[in-house]
């Protein structure tokens with residue numbers, strides 16, 4: 515039997531539909547320089563909320579991931595295929611754990627994913643994802659944030675994981691080899707591989 519295909523998924527914007535993900539260019543070009551200027555945070559880093567107020571704002575932003583993405587039910591069916599294994603890897607920080615666990619229950623994650631992981635030690639999201647991708651030896655990882663994709667693809671020679679990009683209307687003109695517009699399209703692609 516051919517080897518099992520190991521596929522990881524991001525949560526917000528991939529497994530969950532998140533309408534404000536289109537604000538990524540805004541967050542990157544506007545919010546981050548402000549943050550860097552006033553709080554001396556390194557520009558290349560992803561934002562890590564510090565104060566309770568910032569954490570509250572961050573939680574509210576994540577409440578906008580308000581429903582399972584279309585295509586999740588197709589993935590649930592595909593997960594029964596023994597030639598494929600799904601993992602959930604989200605960069606969500608420790609203080610979002612409650613919301614994260616609630617989502618796992620709501621989507622009955624146990625029936626889709628072999629294992630689920632969140633960023634409990636508050637690492638930079640791309641570092642956490644990279645660590646997990648290597649640890650789990652993933653063949654494919656599905657991500658919606660192009661900043662993270664760029665960082666993940668800046669890897670040393672041993673990097674063989676294919677990063678699929680679930681894009682959005684604001685970013686869709688950025689050229690990328692493995693670009694998908696819906697989770698359903700990702701599902702159809704994965705289906706051809708098993």
Ligand SMILES: [Mg+2]
Nearest residue numbers: 524526527658
């Ligand atoms: Mg995401």
